[in-house]
Amino acid sequence: MTPPARLAGAIDLLAAIEAAPRQPADAAASAWFRARRYIGSADRREISDRVWTLLRARRRLSWWLARAGAAPTPRLLVFGHELLAGRTLAALALFAGGGKFAPAALSAEEQAVLGRLERHTLDHPAMAAPVRLEFPDWLEPQLAARFGAALEAEMAALLAPAPLDLRVNLLKGCRAAARDALAAEGIAAEATPISPWGLRIGGRPAVTAGAAFRAGLVEIQAEGSQIVALLAGAAPGLRVADFCAGAGGKTLALAMMMENRGHIAALDVAKSRLDGAARRLRRAGVHNAEAHLLGPGDKFLKRRAGGFDRVLVDAPCTGTGTWRRNPEARHRLAPADLAEILPRQAAILADAAKLVRKGGRLVYATCSLLPAENEEQVSAFLARHGDFRTLPPAAVWPGPAACPAAGAFLSLSPRRHGTDGFFAAVLERVA
Numbered sequence: 194m195t196p197p198a199r200l201a202g203a204i205d206l207l208a209a210i211e212a213a214p215r216q217p218a219d220a221a222a223s224a225w226f227r228a229r230r231y232i233g234s235a236d237r238r239e240i241s242d243r244v245w246t247l248l249r250a251r252r253r254l255s256w257w258l259a260r261a262g263a264a265p266t267p268r269l270l271v272f273g274h275e276l277l278a279g280r281t282l283a284a285l286a287l288f289a290g291g292g293k294f295a296p297a298a299l300s301a302e303e304q305a306v307l308g309r310l311e312r313h314t315l316d317h318p319a320m321a322a323p324v325r326l327e328f329p330d331w332l333e334p335q336l337a338a339r340f341g342a343a344l345e346a347e348m349a350a351l352l353a354p355a356p357l358d359l360r361v362n363l364l365k366g367c368r369a370a371a372r373d374a375l376a377a378e379g380i381a382a383e384a385t386p387i388s389p390w391g392l393r394i395g396g397r398p399a400v401t402a403g404a405a406f407r408a409g410l411v412e413i414q415a416e417g418s419q420i421v422a423l424l425a426g427a428a429p430g431l432r433v434a435d436f437c438a439g440a441g442g443k444t445l446a447l448a449m450m451m452e453n454r455g456h457i458a459a460l461d462v463a464k465s466r467l468d469g470a471a472r473r474l475r476r477a478g479v480h481n482a483e484a485h486l487l488g489p490g491d492k493f494l495k496r497r498a499g500g501f502d503r504v505l506v507d508a509p510c511t512g513t514g515t516w517r518r519n520p521e522a523r524h525r526l527a528p529a530d531l532a533e534i535l536p537r538q539a540a541i542l543a544d545a546a547k548l549v550r551k552g553g554r555l556v557y558a559t560c561s562l563l564p565a566e567n568e569e570q571v572s573a574f575l576a577r578h579g580d581f582r583t584l585p586p587a588a589v590w591p592g593p594a595a596c597p598a599a600g601a602f603l604s605l606s607p608r609r610h611g612t613d614g615f616f617a618a619v620l621e622r623v624a
Contacts, residue, residue, distance in 0.1 A: 194236040197288045197295030200271065202232070202240040204296055207247065208267040210521060218248065218521040238397070247274045248520040249352055252327045253315050261309040268296065272307055277315045282307055327352060327520075331528055332513070335563045343608070350608035355517035358385060359392045359400065360414040363449050364478045368392065374405040386611065387594045388419040390446070409476040414442050417514070417605045417612035421507070421558045422446035424603060424617050426589050429454035431502040436460050436545040438484070441470025443507055448479040457482045458501075460493070494547050502553045506545045508538045510559035510566050514614020517607060535565060542574050546581065549622045554589075555581065558617040567616040568602060580624040589619055 194202065209225045210218045222244070226237055247254065247270060254273050255265040263269055272285055282304065290298025299307070316325060323330045326348035340347045359382070361371040368384060372392060375382045380398045385391030392411065394400070405411050422443045427433045427450040435444040438459035448457050459474075459482055461467050467484045474482050485493055511531055516523045542557055549555045557574075559566050575581060586603045590596035597603065597610055603617040 194232065194239075195292065195294065197292055199236060199239050199243070200275075200288055201294060201296040202236070203243040203247075204267050204271045206240055206244050207271060210244070210248075211267060214525055217519060218245075219519075243271075243274075245354070245520060247271065248524075249327065249354075250274065250315055251520075251524055252324045253317075253320065256317070256320055256324050257310055257313070257315075258306065261306045263306040269303065269306060272299070272303070273310050274315075276307055276310045277313060282311045322348075328516075328523055329526055332526070332563070335565060338564050339562055339604075340606075347606055347608050350606070351516045351614070353517060353607070355415070355515075355607075355613065356393050356395075356611075357397060357400070358414060358416045358419070359394065359411040360388070360419050360446060361390045361392060361411055362409055362445070362477050363390065364453065365408065365410045371405060371410050374410055375400075375403070378403040378405065385416045385419075387597055388416045388423065389593060390449075391416045391419050407476075409478055412442070412445055412473070412477065414446065415518075415613050417560070417610070417615040418442060419446060420597065420603070420605065420612065421556070421615055421617050422450070422505070423591065424558075424586055424589065424619055425450075425503050425505045425556045426554060426591070427451050427455075427457070427503055431455045432500060433457045433503040434460060434497075434501045434505070434545070434548050436504055436506045436548075437508060437541065438470055439463075439466045439507070441467075441473050443505060444470055444482060445473060445477050445479065447503075447505065448474070448477070448482050451481060453479065453481050455481060458497075459484045460487055462487050494544055498547045499550045501548045502550060503556070504545050504548050504553070505556045505558070506542055507558050508541055508566075510534060510538065510561040511563060512560055513562040514560040514606075514616075517613065531563070531565065535570070538566060538570055539573065542570065543577070546574075546578060546620075546622075551622050551624065553622050554584070555620040555622065556617055557620065558615065560613055560615055562606070562614045562616075567604075567618075571602070571618045571620070575620075580622055581620045582623050584619040584621050586617070586619055 206225050210221045213221045254270050258265050258269055286299055289296045337344050361368045372382050380394055382392040382394045385393050400406050427447040429452045433447050438444050438461045444459040459470050464486050471484055512522055583601050586598035587596040605612045605615040
């Protein structure tokens with residue numbers, strides 16, 4: 194593709210993402226590229242990188258366009274981003290209307306708007322902190338409560354792209370063997386600093402097309418997610434439940450920790466997610482797991498009450514800790530979303546607690562940065578359930594790296610740990 198055609202592709206892809214506000218941007222992008230299989234891999238990367246870079250700057254771009262008196266259309270967002278990144282209006286005019294696959298020529302109105310942005314940079318001292326740091330205004334009190342004086346540094350760290358992390362499947366081989374297997378595919382990997390199973394790789398190589406992934410030796414899993422699974426303390430011979438198992442990422446890690454001995458139940462309310470988990474479990478060589486679909490009238494919780502040594506709840510949440518990976522999510526989150534998720538989390542936590550035996554552990558986790566979904570949710574649960582107490586993560590941490598939590602809960606962030614934002618509480622049933 195020519196540079197103008199790539200620019201046109203970025204405009205079209207951004208329009209497709211914005212036309213599907215309830216769909217994750219990566220899913221919208223996958224559908225968009227599937228419908229355009231003629232686009233080569235290098236062009237896909239170029240178009241995707243341009244759009245994802247723009248999504249990380251969308252509030253600032255919208256601020257500039259509002260200052261210029263224009264609405265943030267996909268064309269103006271893409272052209273404005275080019276200008277604020279250093280391209281000139283004259284160069285953009287040549288790109289637009291410059292061939293069969295180029296963007297349509299700039300209108301006089303567009304030229305007037307873009308002319309007001311030329312020779313500026315993306316940041317401006319008049320921007321409010323939520324604009325400059327790309328988060329919703331209404332979240333500032335919650336984020337300030339979480340981070341205090343470190344708020345700006347933490348939010349700035351969330352603007353950077355996330356690394357690509359893998360988890361080595363110890364049922365198939367060790368970390369050194371996985372690293373060697375990836376190296377044979379031309380993929381350089383380094384050990385993650387906290388997770389004893391993690392590998393971090395640069396760029397976005399096609400890991401899933403390689404032999405190591407197809408053989409089940411590695412899985413794509415962020416280090417923060419691996420750390421949460423590690424805290425669950427699954428071990429051979431135990432009975433473990435992965436509540437809200439989804440596509441099975443943490444189920445796989447728990448089963449690996451159990452060395453295929455004992456029993457693990459992957460529980461979810463979506464059949465499509467559990468079907469995906471089943472395929473991943475087979476590839477990983479897991480033999481001690483069952484998938485169970487929870488639904489209205491289901492008696493699983495009643496029949497298996499008090500029957501599990503470990504229960505992991507990876508609760509649905511606002512996903513504020515994953516903004517590095519999902520930059521569009523920060524612009525879509527609304528107060529109603531938080532209000533809706535909080536009672537769901539409380540109900541899920543209460544249901545999961547029924548499965549824990551006396552002396553067993555319940556691990557509640559989110560990929561959220563918000564106290565309302567984390568510490569406040571756990572405090573409310575403990576106030577209603579006097580038969581549970583908190584265990585400091587350091588008390589159950591298996592190492593070998595130092596425990597990343599010093600207090601009552603685990604709170605990970607990109608700035609301090611290089612991971613996504615994660616929260617986890619370890620609760621023990623005492624009666």
